[in-house]
Amino acid sequence: MxxxxxxxxxxxxxxxxxxxxxxxxxxxxxxxxxxxxxxxxxxxxxxxxxxxxxxxxxxxxxxxxxxxxxxxxTIALDDWRVLVRTRCWLETRALEEAISHRDERWEEGIVLALHRLSRYRSDFPAERAAWEDAHRNFHRALLANCGSPWLLEFCEILADHASRYISISHAFGRMPRNGQSEHEALMKAVLNGTPQEACALLVAHYTKTLQTIEELFTEERFATLATGSGPTRTAELTD
CATH class of the missing domain: 1.10.10.10 (Winged helix-like DNA-binding domain superfamily/Winged helix DNA-binding domain)
Structure with a gap:
């Protein structure tokens, strides 16, 4: 045993x-x-x-x-677009459900998650890992009260795949934007606005990331990586 x-x-x-x-x-x-x-x-x-x-x-x-x-x-622009679109579909549904089942504990969890996120800067290399964890936890907190473990699991899977694209983009010097104002606006819409306002801000938040990586696919170095013929480690790309 x-x-x-x-x-x-x-x-x-x-x-x-x-x-x-x-x-x-x-x-x-x-x-x-x-x-x-x-x-x-x-x-x-x-x-x-x-x-x-x-x-x-x-x-x-x-x-x-x-x-x-x-x-x-491998990575591909069409796959990235489908991934973001699907993530927006699922997460907006989860967010709507979370808002409809709102309670004090859920609201406090969102406020606390944003406070923890505000402690870190994504553009400070020494803080990036902590920022990424806090950022992921903030988005988890938004959906936590949706009432469907299945939906949350699917959202987690899509978030992992999105993180892979984002991590690769960092190797090309595309630092994650801090986005604190976006997160604050999203929190306020979730807690005090309408579900429609909150979902629109969430989609806009993800769309900015989509556009950043779309731009990367126009660069020859990134296109080489996408075909699987680039360096074997992202660290090599920053030299």
């Missing part, structure tokens, strides 16, 4: 690490994920890596090829 628990814990740890590295752009789009190489880098056995890759393929964060192993999904 102890060995089984240890194996499960190791597999979960590898899954979480690999998942984070893919979302953060540590592997380039289209890069082949070699089991032995990852196992060596992470200092674990190949079985744990294989299990993690299989799990990630079910989340579409890894592509599985019959008889040819695994790779990181």
């Amino acid at each position: 102890a060995k089984t628990a240890e194996k499960t814990t190791l597999s979960t740890t590898v899954y979480q690490k690999l998942r984070s590295d893919i979302i953060q752009g540590e592997f380039r789009p289209g890069e082949k994920l070699r089991i032995e190489g990852i196992a060596s880098t992470y200092g674990v056995g190949s079985n744990a890596v294989r299990e993690a890759l299989s799990r990630l393929s079910s989340e579409r964060l890894v592509e599985r090829h019959e008889q040819r192993g695994f790779s990181v999904p």
Whole structure:
């Protein structure tokens, strides 16, 4: 029993690490994920890596090829547009439901999440990771009271995929905008405005990110990365 628990814990740890590295752009789009190489880098056995890759393929964060192993999904402008559009559909629905079921605890959670977000600056490299966590938690707080764990889970999946595109854009010097005024306006609309106003601001917020990455796809370096022929690590892109 102890060995089984240890194996499960190791597999979960590898899954979480690999998942984070893919979302953060540590592997380039289209890069082949070699089991032995990852196992060596992470200092674990190949079985744990294989299990993690299989799990990630079910989340579409890894592509599985019959008889040819695994790779990181490529990126494409059309896919990015569909992702943002779908995210807006689902999150506005979740936001409407959250507003309709509003209570004091939910409202206080949003205010607290915005306060924590205001502590950090996205354009300060030393604070970027903390800002990203706080930013994600603010958006989670907006939807938290929607009453549907299924809907929240789908929103989380889409947010992860959007984060991968955004992380890659950072490697090209496109720093995330701080957006504090956007977040404050969104909070005020959610707490004091109409659902229509709140949803319109949420869509506008995501549309600005959409437009930033649309512009990136016009750059030759980014287009090279999108085809899977660029550098293997995003760190190399900032040199």
